[in-house]
Amino acid sequence: MRLFNRFTSVLALLLVVSLLAGSVESLANTTDGNHYTYTYDCWGYDRESPDAYSVTRTITGSDYPCGNFKDPQGLYVVGTETYVVDTGNSRIVHFTYRDDTFQYVDEISEYTDLQGNKVQLKNPEDCYVTEDGEVYIADTGNDKIVHLDSDRKAIKTIGRPDDQTYDQESFLPEKLVVDKSNRIFAQVKNINKGFMEFDSQGTFTGYVGASEVTYDFLTYLWKLVATKEQREQMVQFVPTEYSNLCLDSEGFIYATISVFDGAVESAQPIRKLNVKGTDILVRNGYEDPYGDLRYTDGGEMKGPSKFCDITCLDNDVYYALDKTKGRVFAYDFQGNMLYAFGGHGYKAGYFMNPSAIEDLGDSLLVMDQNLGTITQFTLTEYGKLINEGLSLYKQGDYDGSAETWERVLKLNGNYDQAYIGIGRALLRQNHYKEAMDYFELKLDTTNYSKAYQLYRKEWFEDNIGIIIALLVIIVLLCLGIGFVKKARKEVEKG
Numbered sequence: 001m002r003l004f005n006r007f008t009s010v011l012a013l014l015l016v017v018s019l020l021a022g023s024v025e026s027l028a029n030t031t032d033g034n035h036y037t038y039t040y041d042c043w044g045y046d047r048e049s050p051d052a053y054s055v056t057r058t059i060t061g062s063d064y065p066c067g068n069f070k071d072p073q074g075l076y077v078v079g080t081e082t083y084v085v086d087t088g089n090s091r092i093v094h095f096t097y098r099d100d101t102f103q104y105v106d107e108i109s110e111y112t113d114l115q116g117n118k119v120q121l122k123n124p125e126d127c128y129v130t131e132d133g134e135v136y137i138a139d140t141g142n143d144k145i146v147h148l149d150s151d152r153k154a155i156k157t158i159g160r161p162d163d164q165t166y167d168q169e170s171f172l173p174e175k176l177v178v179d180k181s182n183r184i185f186a187q188v189k190n191i192n193k194g195f196m197e198f199d200s201q202g203t204f205t206g207y208v209g210a211s212e213v214t215y216d217f218l219t220y221l222w223k224l225v226a227t228k229e230q231r232e233q234m235v236q237f238v239p240t241e242y243s244n245l246c247l248d249s250e251g252f253i254y255a256t257i258s259v260f261d262g263a264v265e266s267a268q269p270i271r272k273l274n275v276k277g278t279d280i281l282v283r284n285g286y287e288d289p290y291g292d293l294r295y296t297d298g299g300e301m302k303g304p305s306k307f308c309d310i311t312c313l314d315n316d317v318y319y320a321l322d323k324t325k326g327r328v329f330a331y332d333f334q335g336n337m338l339y340a341f342g343g344h345g346y347k348a349g350y351f352m353n354p355s356a357i358e359d360l361g362d363s364l365l366v367m368d369q370n371l372g373t374i375t376q377f378t379l380t381e382y383g384k385l386i387n388e389g390l391s392l393y394k395q396g397d398y399d400g401s402a403e404t405w406e407r408v409l410k411l412n413g414n415y416d417q418a419y420i421g422i423g424r425a426l427l428r429q430n431h432y433k434e435a436m437d438y439f440e441l442k443l444d445t446t447n448y449s450k451a452y453q454l455y456r457k458e459w460f461e462d463n464i465g466i467i468i469a470l471l472v473i474i475v476l477l478c479l480g481i482g483f484v485k486k487a488r489k490e491v492e493k494g
Contacts, residue, residue, distance in 0.1 A: 014145055014233065016038065018044070018294075020307050027306050036051060036341055036342075036343075036349065037049050037050065037053075037339055037340070037341040038052045038289075038339065038340055038341075039337060039338065039339045039340065039415070039416070039417075040286065040287070040293055040337055041414065042285070042286055042416055042442045042443040042444070043443075044286065044293055044439065045412055046293075047413050049339055049382075049414075050165075050380065050382040050411055050412055051341065051380050051382065051383075052330070052338070052339045052341065052379065052380060052382055052383030052386060053328075053364060053377035053378060053379060053380060053383055054343060054378055054380050055348045055349045055375060055376070055377060056376040056377065056378045056448045057375075057376050058348060058361065058373050058374070058375050058376075059102060059373060059374040059375075059376065059473055060199065060373050060374075061084075061086070061093070062067055063374065064093075064095075064102075064104040065098075065104055066086075066091075066093045066107055068407070069084060069086045069088070069089070069093070069372035069373075070086060070087070070088025070089045070372060070373055071086075071087045071088030071369055071372070072084055072085060072087060072088070072356075072367055072369060072372060073085055073087045073126070073355050073356065073367075073369055074087070074124070074125055074126035074127045074138070074175075074355075074356055075127075075355075075356035075357070075358045075365060075367045075374070076127050076128060076129055076358060077130045077358040077360050077365065078131060079131065079455075080096055080097045080098060080128070080361075081095070081096055081097075081105075081129065082094075082095045082096070082097060082358070082360065082365065083127055083129055083135075084093075084367070084374065085124055085125060085126055085127050085356075086453050087124060087140075088123075088127055088284065089107060089109075089488065090121045090122055090123055090141070091107045091108060091109040091121060091124075092107060092108040092121070092124060092135070092137065093107045094106050094108070094385045095105060095392060097360060097361075097482050099419065108121065108135065108137075108148075108152060109121055109439050110152075111146060111148050111152045111153065111154055112152065112153045112154060112347050113157065113198060114154050114156075114157070115269065115377055118210065119142070119154075121137065121139055121141075121142070121146075121400075122139060122140070122141025122142045123140050123141035124137050124138055124139050124140060124141070125138050125140045125173075125174045125175065126138040126173075126174060126175045126176055127176075128176055130177050130178070132150065133149075133150035134147065134148065134149055134150060134155070135147075135152075136148075136178050137147045137175060138173040138174055138175060138176050138186065139173070140172050140173060140174060143159060143160065143170055143176060144157050144158060144159045144170045144171065144173070145157065145158040145176060145184065145186060145198075145202075145421065146158075147202070157202075157203045158184070158198055158202045158204075159171055161196070161204035162206055163199065163396060164198075165193070165206075165207070166204070168188075168191065169467075171188065172188060172189035172190070173186045173188050173189075174187050174188065174189050175187040175243075175244050175245055175246045176184075177245055177246060177253070178283055178335060179207060179247060179251050180251060181200065182199075182200035183197060183198065183199055183200065183205075184197070184198040184202075185197055185208060185245065185253060186198070187241075187242050187243070187244065187245060190241075191241070192210075193207040193210050194207040194208050194209040194210035194242070195207065195208045195209055195242060195245060195253070195255070196208075207277075208253070208273065208277040209242070209253065209255060209271070209273040209277040209278075209279070210277065218333060240258055240261065241257070241308075242255050243255065243256045243257055243258035243259070243306075243307060243308050244256050244307070244308060244310060245310070245311075245340060246310050246311050246312055246319075247312075248272075248312040249312075250312050252273065252274060252280070252310050253272070253273040253415065254270070254272055254273075254310050254311075254318055255268075255270075255271045255272075255273060255310070256269060256270055256271075256272055256308065256309065256320060257269045257307070258272070258305035258306040258307055258323060259306070260307055262289075264290045264304035264305070265287075265288060265290060267288075267290070268281075268288065268290070269290050269291070269305070269306070269307055269320075270289045270290070270307065270310065270318075270320055270331075274338055276362075279334065282333060282334050282335050282444050283335040284334040284335050284336070285331070285334060285335040285336040285337060286336075286337075286443075287337070288312075288335065289320070289329070289331045289335050289351045289395075290304065290305060291305020291306075291307070291320070291322050291324075291327070291329050292327075292340075293307050293323075294324065295324075300344075301324055301325050301344060303324055304323065304324065304331070305320075305322040305324050305327070306322065306323050306324045307320040307321060307322055307329075308320040308322075308323040308354065308355060308356075309354075309355070309356045309357045310357070310470050310490045311357050311358050311359050311364075312359075313359055314391075315331060315387060315391040315394055315405070316330055316332070316333035316394065317331070317333070317335075317338065317390060318330070318331055319331075319357055319359070319364060321354050321356070321357040321366065322342075322354075322356060323353070323355075325343060325344060326342050326344040326345075326350060326351040326352070326353075326354050326360075327340050327341065327342040327343060328340065328341055328342050328357065328364065328366065328377075332390055332417070333390070333394070336417050336420065338386055339383075339386075341367075342354075343385065346371075348375070349375065349377070351368045351371070351375070351414060352365065352368055352370040352371055353368060353369045353370040353371075354368055354369070355367050355368070355369035360376075362378055362379045362384070363376050363377060363378050363379070364376070364377040364378075382408070382411050382412065384393045385404055385407050385411070386408060386417070387409045388404050389401050389404035389405045389408060389418075389421050390421070392404060393421065393424060393425060393428075394430075397490075398425040398426075398429050399425070399429070401421065401424075401425045402421075402422050402425035402426065402429075404421075405418045405419075405421040405425070406422065406423045408421075416442045419438050419440055419441055419442045420438065420439065420444050420447065421438075422438050423435045423436075423438030423439045423444065423447060423451070424447065425440075426438065427450065427451050427454070430454075430458070432451045432452075432454045432455035432458060433451075433455055435447070435451040436451045436452055438446055439451060460467070482483070
């Protein structure tokens with residue numbers, strides 16, 4: 001009996017050990033989708049982190065007089081006003097955000113054209129609203145861009161441009177923004193020459209930010225030796241199309257690309273365009289901003305991150321919305337990934353088909369096209385500290401920035417960007433040696449090189465007197481030794 005009890009005890013112990021080993025193994029192999037908020041460390045491993053944003057509420061049209069949203073594809077926020085582009089219902093629904101609640105204001109489903117006729121919107125996909133209430137609408141189903149005043153009367157409409165460079169029969173504007181000079185930049189379906197630019201009068205003036213051609217190198221070599229008939233049968237190499245755009249506080253265009261061939265790293269799916277259309281996005285992080293570092297080639301969510309929208313804060317933190325896995329990726333002005341959160345699913349904070357993202361004060365609004373919902377995320381204390389540390393650094397308050405990053409480390413001791421943030425603050429304070437220690441700790445070779453060059457320069461300037469004195473001493477010693485040798489030879493000869 002004792003032998004049997006010992007045998008069962010051993011079996012139970014082995015079972016417990018195997019279960020523990022299995023759980024440890026599963027934890028060791030945890031993938032990005034198994035936790036809510038995460039970031040990547042200097043070795044490229046995903047690390048779970050405190051939530052930077054928490055879900056405040058999920059908004060559906062059924063909660064308001066407007067009724068349910070249907071296939072919503074656009075979202076725009078100006079001040080406290082939020083505009084939902086309810087594509088399936090051919091309308092734009094206007095809400096105002098006050099006292100931590102969204103209040104229904106009205107909706108735009110029609111407008112008065114220049115001839116005084118009523119025109120119905122048809123499957124609009126985006127809008128842009130100025131501070132004085134003027135509305136620009138990508139009225140996709142009607143093949144035009146509409147500019148309305150605050151009374152919903154047309155100021156101008158823009159249709160298919162009469163230009164030889166525009167070779168499409170239809171004009172299908174999908175996304176748009178308007179800068180301070182009232183120039184309109186529009187992403188138009190099937191146009192791969194960049195964003196279409198229109199002046200304040202609605203005249204087409206050209207393309208901005210044409211994406212570079214991407215292609216398979218072996219196919220390119222084959223085209224060099226193929227016959228004319230063979231080349232005509234091959235797929236033409238064309239630039240990739242943009243998927244969305246937004247303006248930052250300085251008027252630069254942040255743009256995303258969701259369709260590309262080849263490696264996502266070379267596609268540069270997030271870009272920052274200046275007035276010439278040149279990409280000036282800073283990419284000083286461990287990896288370029290392209291979403292998840294690892295992905296699979298099979299399954300429902302196969303392939304790399306493909307961004308469908310982007311929004312930018314005043315401190316140059318920008319958020320890109322990944323349609324592949326339903327995640328939000330946050331990056332700072334240096335291209336460092338701050339954190340990512342979200343995923344595919346039905347529970348709060350997850351999405352089935354995200355289509356738009358906007359910032360509203362300390363909140364982010366993310367729209368789900370399939371579910372017809374808007375999820376409001378609000379910054380946590382952890383997220384506020386990260387934004388504060390970046391803002392103080394941008395404002396030149398390096399002491400305050402370093403102190404804020406120290407507070408971040410108390411909440412997340414594994415957060416690499418906090419160490420780098422302290423290092424950058426020390427670098428700006430001319431504490432080069434201390435900054436080098438922080439950069440070395442997190443393998444930030446770019447900033448370490450900057451700190452090392454400045455430290456070397458400072459050390460040389462501080463010790464130039466000693467260096468010169470040593471050189472003089474060495475020269476004098478050499479001369480003295482030479483003189484002694486010469487004198488000794490003369491004495492020996494004499």
